[in-house]
Amino acid sequence: MNKTIILHADKLIKTYPSKTKQLKVLDSVSLDIMGKNISVIIGASGAGKSTLLHLLGGLDRPDTGKVLFDNENIFDHNDDKLARFRNKNVGFVFQFHHLLPEFTALENVAIPQMISGISYNSAIKRAKELIYSVGLSNRENHKPAELSGGEQQRVAVARALANDPAIIFADEPTGNLDSVNSEIINQIIVDLRDKLGKTFIIVTHNSDLVKLADDVFEMKDGKCKKRTS
Template sequence: MTMNEIIIEAKNIHKSFYKQNEHKLEILKGVSLQVESKMISVIVGASGAGKSTLLHILSGLDNADEGEVKIKGTNIFSLHDDKLSKFRNKHIGFVFQFHHLLPEFDAAENVAIPLMIYGETKLKAVKRAEELLALVGLSDRLHHKPAELSGGEQQRVAVARALANNPDIIFADEPTGNLDSINSEALHNLFVKLRDELKVTFLIVTHNPQLVGLGDKVFEMKDGKIF
């Protein structure tokens, strides 16, 4: 079987946190991993193991103390400020455990606003938002505000928003952590559909055994490393 391209390559990532007057808390102790494109890879591990910290570093939301992250061959730590946000905007989408949707805007606006911030006209952004919301099965919820949507629907809007710029990779941090089993299953099916139809690469932190089961590749985080 031929391997897909390696889309994320992390080498020897170290990260510590310091609390005033306390000794240093070493969270990542030399994490290396390779993520294949067009697949669903999952990261499992105990609470507090450093999974969110790692996902934030791999996606350029946070920096490491040591090590290297390459995404599509680009060393993301060599990019700064504007260049990094442009790179992230072009290649990366992120879905959080809590949807982080803007409460005062409806579903279509929540997906369209990031597109407009990056220079799309309102007309085009709204059209694209409607297409994406159709893709995630929410054509009949375009003008619902987050509070008028179920938890599962909120997460599907968050996925549509993450897809807005056609990213290569979607990072998701415990995306079904607050969902019941029916809504979780719907979200899992959506990830599989997006992998197969749009060839999106997923790197997902999860505790959900069903989602782990769907993973093409499973990484285990333990003692500050990946196995």
């Protein structure tokens, strides 16, 4: 399969203020993310994995450095344009699903589409397909509290796909799940790569997911190194 670089990070520096001195979490991180790959980011707690993920997805801005997507540095965009970049091109899955509790699974997947201007009927139609693709058609009218943790996370994956983004970011998506449910999520991720050519960038401690990843990036001391096998 033809694979090209979809996201290029160039010399990202990110510091957080702290009481004693500035905390340099990312110390000039550069990397290439290949399209249609599963890339995982590993490293100890506090190594800066979430910080890096948030920068790559345009959820936060670095002190200096670039993230290039479609030949543009996303940090050259103002906040509105950066939000449009996220809405169109990327989806996010977090450790805790952040589903809206008062809405059904189906509505949780439909709402991001309606925010992008898609009609209610079209959004629900696509939401039904996405809910089906994560194997939850028989649960589509359940609210999050009526779903198991694994099912909630599958809804979160379906929601991340709602606007058909090229790249899906996930921050410890199975961190809160048992091994059976983790395995189901991992299989969905692999299927989405293989069948739809989705690109995944995933922070994880799940050794099975690390094994099936195409690329593994390890963070330590503010640096990020690609593992060569």
